[in-house]
Each structure stands twice: as C-alpha cells, then as structure tokens.
Amino acid sequence: MTKQITLSHVDKTYIVGEKPLHVLNDINLSIKEGEYISIMGPSGSGKSTLLNMIGLLDRIDSGSLVLENTETTALTEEQRAKLRRNSLGFIFQNFQLISRLTALENAELPLVLAGIDTSKRAEIVTKLFESLGLAERLQHLPKQLSGGQLQRVAIARAMVMSPKILLADEPTGNLDQKSGKDVVAVLEQLNLQGITLIMVTHDHELGARANRQLKMVDGVIVCDSGTSIEKDTKNEVA
Amino acid sequence: MKWRDSWRYSAQVLLRHKARTVLLSFAVAIGVSSVLLLTSVGEGARHYVSSEFASLGSDILIILPGKKETSGGSIPFYSTTPRDLTIEDAQAITHLSSVKSVAPVILGTALVSHQNKSREVITIGSTQDFLNVRNLSLTQGRGFSQKSVDLAESICIIGSQLKNDLFGRHNAMGQWLKIADRRYRVVGILEERGESLGLDMRDMVIIPIRSAESLFNSPALFRILIGLKPRQDEQLVKQRILTLIKKRHDDEEDITIISQNAMMSSFDRISNFLTVAIGVIASISLVVAGFLIMNVSYISVSKRQQEIGLLKAIGATANEVRIIFLTESALLICFGVCLGLATGYTLAALFNQFIPSFMLIIPWWAALASGLMSFIIGLLFTWLPAAKAAGQDPVSAMRGN
Numbered sequence: 139m140t141k142q143i144t145l146s147h148v149d150k151t152y153i154v155g156e157k158p159l160h161v162l163n164d165i166n167l168s169i170k171e172g173e174y175i176s177i178m179g180p181s182g183s184g185k186s187t188l189l190n191m192i193g194l195l196d197r198i199d200s201g202s203l204v205l206e207n208t209e210t211t212a213l214t215e216e217q218r219a220k221l222r223r224n225s226l227g228f229i230f231q232n233f234q235l236i237s238r239l240t241a242l243e244n245a246e247l248p249l250v251l252a253g254i255d256t257s258k259r260a261e262i263v264t265k266l267f268e269s270l271g272l273a274e275r276l277q278h279l280p281k282q283l284s285g286g287q288l289q290r291v292a293i294a295r296a297m298v299m300s301p302k303i304l305l306a307d308e309p310t311g312n313l314d315q316k317s318g319k320d321v322v323a324v325l326e327q328l329n330l331q332g333i334t335l336i337m338v339t340h341d342h343e344l345g346a347r348a349n350r351q352l353k354m355v356d357g358v359i360v361c362d363s364g365t366s367i368e369k370d371t372k373n374e375v376a
Numbered sequence: 377m378k379w380r381d382s383w384r385y386s387a388q389v390l391l392r393h394k395a396r397t398v399l400l401s402f403a404v405a406i407g408v409s410s411v412l413l414l415t416s417v418g419e420g421a422r423h424y425v426s427s428e429f430a431s432l433g434s435d436i437l438i439i440l441p442g443k444k445e446t447s448g449g450s451i452p453f454y455s456t457t458p459r460d461l462t463i464e465d466a467q468a469i470t471h472l473s474s475v476k477s478v479a480p481v482i483l484g485t486a487l488v489s490h491q492n493k494s495r496e497v498i499t500i501g502s503t504q505d506f507l508n509v510r511n512l513s514l515t516q517g518r519g520f521s522q523k524s525v526d527l528a529e530s531i532c533i534i535g536s537q538l539k540n541d542l543f544g545r546h547n548a549m550g551q552w553l554k555i556a557d558r559r560y561r562v563v564g565i566l567e568e569r570g571e572s573l574g575l576d577m578r579d580m581v582i583i584p585i586r587s588a589e590s591l592f593n594s595p596a597l598f599r600i601l602i603g604l605k606p607r608q609d610e611q612l613v614k615q616r617i618l619t620l621i622k623k624r625h626d627d628e629e630d631i632t633i634i635s636q637n638a639m640m641s642s643f644d645r646i647s648n649f650l651t652v653a654i655g656v657i658a659s660i661s662l663v664v665a666g667f668l669i670m671n672v673s674y675i676s677v678s679k680r681q682q683e684i685g686l687l688k689a690i691g692a693t694a695n696e697v698r699i700i701f702l703t704e705s706a707l708l709i710c711f712g713v714c715l716g717l718a719t720g721y722t723l724a725a726l727f728n729q730f731i732p733s734f735m736l737i738i739p740w741w742a743a744l745a746s747g748l749m750s751f752i753i754g755l756l757f758t759w760l761p762a763a764k765a766a767g768q769d770p771v772s773a774m775r776g777n
Contacts, residue, residue, distance in 0.1 A: 195689055195770045216693045223691020234686045234774060238392040248690045250381045295690070 141204075142303065142334055143169040143192055148201035150187060150357075161187045163357040165201070169336070171302065173364075174329045176348035177338045184357040185338045186307055192336060193226055193305045194218045206302070223248055227296030227333075229325075231308035233288040235280045235295075241267070241287075242276040245294040252299065259298075266294040270324060286317030293324055304328060306337040310344060322347070377696050386704040390711075397708060400669055404712025404754070405719055407662035408746045412720030414658040415742035418651030420735050422644065429640050436509060436636040437614065439469075439600040439621075443630050459630040460596035463585060465621055469600065472616055474608040479506035482588040483598040488581055490542040490553040497538055498580045499555060501588020507533075509603040512577065516549050517564030520584050528586030533564035537578035555581060556591060610635050655742055659749055665712070666753035669705060673761035677701070684765050685773030694766035701762035702755055709754040713747045 150162040161184045169175060169192075177185040190196040191203060194210060203210045206225050210218065222228075235244045242263055249259040267273050270290045280288055289309060296304060306325060310318030322344060329335040339345050353361035390397040441461045466480035482501035487494055500506070504519040514533065524531055532555065539548045539562075548562045560583060569577045589595055604613060614633045622629050677684070687697055720743075724736040 190771050193689075216695070219688065219691050219693045222689065228689055230774070234682065234689075236683055236686070238388060243388075247687070250385070251377050251687070251690065251692050251696060253378050253381075299691075 140171055141168055142171045142173075142206060143167070144202075144204040145192070145198075146202045146204075148191065148198045148203060150184075150191065150196070150199050161357050162191065162198075165357075165359060167352075167359065167362075169334060172329070172332050172334055174326070174335045174347075174349045175337070175352060175364075176345035176350075177336065177352045177354060178340070178342065178345045179354035183354040185352075185354045187357075188354065189305055189307055189336065189338050192303075193228060194222050223251060224299060225301055225303060227299070227301040227304045229289070229292050229296050229304065229306040229309045231311040233280075233292045233312070235288060235291060237280050240277050240279055241272065241283065241291045241294075244280070245291055245298060247295060248299045262298055263294065266297055270294055284317070285313045286320055289313060289317070289321045290324060293321070293328075297328065301333070303334045303336065306335065308338055308340065310339070310341065318344075377692070377699070382696075382699055382703045383707065385700060386707050389704055390707055396672060397711070400665075400672060400708050401712040401715055403665040403668045404662070404709055404750050405716035407659070407665045408713055408716025408750055409720035409723065410661045411655055411658040411746040411749075412717070412738050412742055413723060413736065415651050415655040416720075416724050416736040416738040418647060418654045419737040419739045419742075422647035422651065423737050424734055425643055425647070426640060429636060429643075435604040435606070435608065435610075437602040437604065437610070437617070438634045438636065439602065439617065440632045440634065441597065441630070443632055459625055459628065461600055461621075461631065462595050462597060463589070465624055466597065466600045468620055468624060469602060469617060472613070472620070474605055474613045474616070475602055476605045477505040477508050477603040479503055479509045479601040479603075480585050480597045481506065481599040481601060482585060482592060482594070482596075484588070484592045486556045486581075486591065488538065488542070488553060488555050490551070493542050494554075495538075495541065497535075498575065499588065499591070500580060500582045501585045501591070502582060503585055505603070506582065506601065509601045512569070513567045514564040515567050517562070519564060525584040525586060528584055528590060530558060530560045530587060531563045531584065532560040533566060533582040534562055535566045535576070535578040535580045536568040537576075538581060539565050555583065558587075558591060560587075610637060651739065651742075655745065659746065662746065662749055662753050665750070666757040669708065669754050670757035670761060673701065673705065673758050674764070676704075677761045677765045680765075681768065681773045681776050684768050685770045685775075688768065688770035689774065697768075698762045698766040701765050702758055705754050705758035705762075706751065709750050713750050716746065716750075717743060 145165050145167040148162055148165040149160070152159045152161055165188065177188060179185045187196070191198050192205070194205070198211065205221065208221065210221070213221065236247075239247075242260070245263045245266065246259040249262060254262075264273070264276065267276055270293060272287060272290055272294065275283060275287060275291070280291070283291065289312075304325065309321055309325065313321060325335055325337070326347070335348075337344075337348065345351055350362070350364035352359050352363075439461060441459060461480075463480050466478050469475055470478045479502050484499050485496050486499045488497045488499070489495075503525050504521070507513070507519050515536070517533070519533070520531065523529075532553070534542075534548065534553075542548070542553060543551060548565060551562050552559050553562060554560070560581075566577055566580075566582075583591070602617070604610070614635065617633060618629060618631070621631050625631075684697060687700075688694075720738060724738055727736050
C-alpha cells in the first residue's frame with residue numbers, strides 16, 4: 139500500500155484570550171491507502187483538530203502535510219477547496235444537512251459545486267441511496283428522517299464525488315446504539331472497498347474496531363497501534 | 377458551480393424565507409415605482425406644456441414692443457425702451473417673403489353683454505390670420521374677411537363658454553351683443569379647446585383689429601404673431617424683421633422677437649433637467665432599500681453560518697459562496713424591480729384614466745435607470761455581507777461561531 143497522507147512535525151496553536159493554546163505538537167503521521175484508523179482521546183486532546191488539518195479545513199502553523207502526493211501547505215484557499223471537493227469526504231456528528239433541501243438535494247451538493255449535470259447527479263445519488271437503503275427517501279426533507287437515515291444521507295453526500303479518503307468526526311455521536319451500528323457497518327463496508335477511513339470517536343468499542351488506533355493527549359499522539367509508538371504522558375488516556 | 381444551479385439554490389433560499397423576500401421586494405418596488413411616478417410627473421408636465429405650445433401652431437415668431445437690454449452702471453439692470461408697435465408695422469412684415477401670415481393683436485378686457493346677461497371677458501382685436509397662426513377653428517360661422525377687418529366692421533367671434541353663458545341653447549349666430557358700449561354681430565363660434573398658455577379660448581371674444589383699435593382707443597399693439605413658411609431659417613427671418621422694424625422706428629431697435637421653437641427648446645431643457653433631478657431625489661428610496669438589503673443580508677449570513685461552513689467544507693470556494701449570496705440579492709432585486717415597474721405603470725395608467733387632462737408619462741430612461749440602479753445598489757450593498765460569508769473559516773462557521 140502506498141502512502142496517502144503524511145504529516146511531518148505539524149504544529150497548531152490557537153490564541154485563546156491572550157494565551158497561546160498548543161493544540162497539536164509535533165505530529166508525525168503517515169497513513170496508507172485503504173487504512174481504517176480511529177483517533178481517540180479525551181476532550182481537548184486535539185483529535186478533531188488533527189482531523190480538520192488532514193481534511194484541509196484548517197491550516198497548520200508549521201511542518202508539512204502531504205495529501206495524495208500534494209504538499210498542501212503552499213496551496214491557495216481555492217486549491218484547498220477543490221482538493222477537499224475532489225479527494226475528501228466528510229461526515230459530521232450533527233450530520234450538517236441543510237433543512238430546506240431534500241435528501242437528494244443535500245446529497246448532491248458536492249456534485250452541484252463541481253458543476254455536474256442534473257441528470258448525472260440524480261443518477262449518482264440514486265445509486266448511492268439504493269446502496270444505503272434510502273431509495274424511498276430521496277425527496278424527504280431532513281425533518282422527515284430519523285437520525286440513522288440523516289447520517290446515511292450525510293454518508294451519501296460524502297461519497298458522491300467518489301473520494302479516496304473519508305473523514306468522520308464522531309459519526310455515531312448523535313445516534314442510538316442500533317443506528318450507530320448500522321452507520322459503522324456502512325462505513326466499514328466502504329473501507330473494505332478500498333476507501334481510507336479516518337474516524338474520530340470517544341467510543342472505545344467503536345475505536346477498537348479500526349485496524350489502526352491513535353490515542354491523543356494534549357495535542358500529542360501518545361499511542362499509535364500501527365507503529366507501536368507509545369509515549370509517556372502525564373495525563374491518562376480517557 | 378453552474379449559473380443555473382446557483383440561481384436555483386438562491387431561489388430555494390428566497391422561497392424558504394417568503395416573508396423576508398416579499399418585504400425586501402416591496403422595499404425595492406417602492407423605490408422603483410417612486411422613481412417612475414415622480415419622473416412621470418416631470419415628463420407629464422413637459423408634455424403638457426409642449427402640447428400647449430404646439431396648439432399655438434408651429435414655426436411662430438412673436439414680436440413684443442420694447443427691447444429688454446442690460447445697460448450701464450456697476451450693477452446691471454434691465455431697462456425697456458417702449459415704443460408702440462402698430463398695425464402698419466404688421467402690414468410691413470407681411471411683405472417679407474418668408475412670412476406666411478401676420479396677426480397683429482390688441483388685447484384688453486371689456487364688458488360683454490347680451491340682453492340682461494353681462495360679464496367681463498378678454499377681448500382680442502386681430503385679423504383672420506390670428507385664427508390661422510394659433511390653429512383655431514370655428515364650430516359655426518366664418519372668420520373675418522380682409523374687407524371686414526379693413527372696414528372695422530362690428531362683428532365678432534366668441535368662445536364656446538361665452539356663447540353658452542350669454543345665449544344658452546339658443547343659436548348665437550347672427551345675434552347682436554354689446555362689447556363695452558358698442559354692438560357687434562356674432563359671425564363665428566370658436567371650437568372648444570380650453571386654456572392655452574393661460575388664455576381661456578372658451579371665454580373670450582375676437583373682433584377685427586381696427587374695431588379693437590377704436591374700442592380701446594389705442595393704436596398700440598400688444599403683440600404681433602407671425603407664422604413662417606415651412607423650412608425657413610428662423611434666425612435669418614428674425615434678423616430681417618428686426619432690420620425692417622428698426623428702419624420703421626427711426627433706426628431704433630426697440631422690439632423683442634421670441635421664437636416659439638427657441639422657447640420650447642429652452643423649456644425642454646429646463647423640464648428635462650427638473651425631471652432628472654426629481655428622479656435622482658426619488659432614487660434616494662432605492663439607496664434606503666439597498667441599506668435594508670445589506671442589513672438583512674448580514675443577518676442572513678450570521679444565521680446561515682453552519683450552511684456556509686458546510687459548503688466550504690465540501691469544497692465550495694470563497695468565490696462560489698460569494699456568488700450564492702450575490703445571486704440571492706440579484707433575484708430579490710429582480711422581483712422588486714418587476715413589482716416596482718408593474719406598480720409604477722399601473723398607478724400611472726390609473727391616474728391617466730381618472731385625470732386625462734394631465735397625463736403621467738413614464739420616461740423609458742427612468743424605467744431603465746431605476747432597474748439598473750436597483751441592481752447596482754443592491755449588489756454593492758450585498759457585497760460586504762457576501763464577502764463576510766466568503767471569508768468564513770469552515771470549522772468555526774460550522775460550529776456557529
């Protein structure tokens with residue numbers, strides 16, 4: 139398997155009030171194509187920030203981030219947006235669906251942004267909805283769908299551009315146990331099809347299902363099952 | 377993102393927020409219809425006065441006694457050197473080749489009576505040419521023959537209202553009436569026309585010039601109206617008349633010649649300026665509408681932070697986000713402009729239906745300018761909120777920060 143994402147000496151600091159808050163400290167991480175990675179850690183440990191950095195939603199302060207053989211630090215905002223659109227799929231804890239749009243319209247948004255024709259868009263989304271068991275829900279508004287269905291619509295939206303990397307931030311956080319399991323099953327199925335899956339979760343059981351588990355504390359990866367790295371830390375991993 | 381998708385996306389937002397869309401469209405519509413209606417008043421006034429001038433006939437020169445001039449001293453002032461214009465002056469002008477008709481005019485007011493009815497009316501002494509130059513026609517009877525003018529016959533032409541007041545439903549033709557202490561026979565009744573430049577044609581009496589000279593006991597003319605032959609050089613004719621009268625008045629240039637065309641073009645210039653000025657004042661309401669759009673757009677941007685964050689997260693560029701907000705504004709203005717145009721034209725048509733004597737005429741340029749201005753103002757005022765949306769950081773926007 140070839141390297142798909144490489145982070146070298148990545149730092150990120152936010153200014154909170156007047157004090158600097160080091161959210162990521164010297165992160166070095168290499169992710170290969172098709173990996174299934176879970177990122178765990180206590181609140182404020184930097185796991186979502188790390189996911190946002192990999193997803194190009196935020197900029198790193200120093201170091202380098204290579205995504206699909208592209209060094210991203212020097213890219214313009216427009217180039218980063220297009221890379222996000224074409225190579226990455228996002229799944230959020232609170233689904234992030236637009237309430238006035240139907241399930242179909244929500245799912246096809248990345249295709250709309252990419253300028254794909256209406257008929258082609260409908261074809262892609264319908265196929266995905268069928269595979270996700272949502273064929274009857276195309277014209278439903280988000281308020282007419284259950285939590286599990288909402289997250290599956292969000293998965294469809296993440297998948298319409300056929301990305302090679304899927305980034306999921308607490309994808310089961312707002313779901314009941316059964317819906318959560320269904321969603322995880324869908325994600326794992328996608329991973330089996332060769333898509334790299336990086337998932338942030340608080341759920342140990344869910345995190346343990348990943349082939350590679352990262353544990354973060356205070357902006358540092360303290361444990362990486364893929365490389366057997368384990369660092370000492372003052373704080374306990376939750 | 378394709379334009380069609382961008383329009384559809386924005387239309388969905390506007391339809392979702394119907395009340396907001398309708399209210400903002402009303403704001404733009406009020407601005408647009410204000411511009412249309414106010415400029416239509418200006419244009420209507422211009423049209424009204426122009427048609428009044430046109431009713432006088434075209435290619436007309438008016439000679440007034442006395443010359444307005446600026447004379448001596450450190451502070452200039454206007455002085456006049458009055459010298460009477462006479463019927464002989466008018467007769468001399470008739471010999472000029474470019475002149476078609478000459479109507480000397482004596483004007484006064486006199487008590488006109490018939491049986492036990494009497495009233496003061498404007499009395500004009502002139503010739504048949506007065507009717508020709510001022511485009512007046514008769515509903516009954518005939519005009520003055522040259523002979524009747526030369527012989528100062530006691531005949532008169534009366535306006536329609538005067539006829540009704542003095543004679544009621546009875547036939548006035550051939551009847552006698554008294555003007556001051558003299559008796560005149562009615563030989564014609566003027567067609568109903570209404571007021572023309574302050575002179576009520578329905579309520580006046582016209583008598584032969586020589587009769588008026590005798591009636592008012594003065595040879596001095598009030599005006600000489602001159603109708604020109606077609607395609608004459610107005611300036612050249614004016615110069616010839618000036619030279620002629622100067623020669624007749626002991627080498628003194630003591631008359632003023634007004635050209636109807638020059639008066640019309642001066643009035644046109646002034647009224648056009650006023651119409652544009654009124655339009656500019658009215659367009660302030662468009663600026664107010666622009667501020668409303670800006671305010672609501674800012675609210676919309678802050679209420680749709682999560683949507684903006686999501687769009688950016690899934691690959692919308694800053695420019696695409698900006699275009700989404702600008703398109704929304706453009707659509708909104710489009711509704712407003714259409715509504716404003718419809719309202720403006722409908723109100724003008726209703727006004728014209730009920731008050732046909734003064735027509736509201738919406739100038740084409742006002743419709744075009746108000747539409748264009750709405751778009752320019754609307755898009756300019758949306759630019760800042762749209763730029764704010766475009767500059768949002770996706771992570772904090774999705775968190776609603």
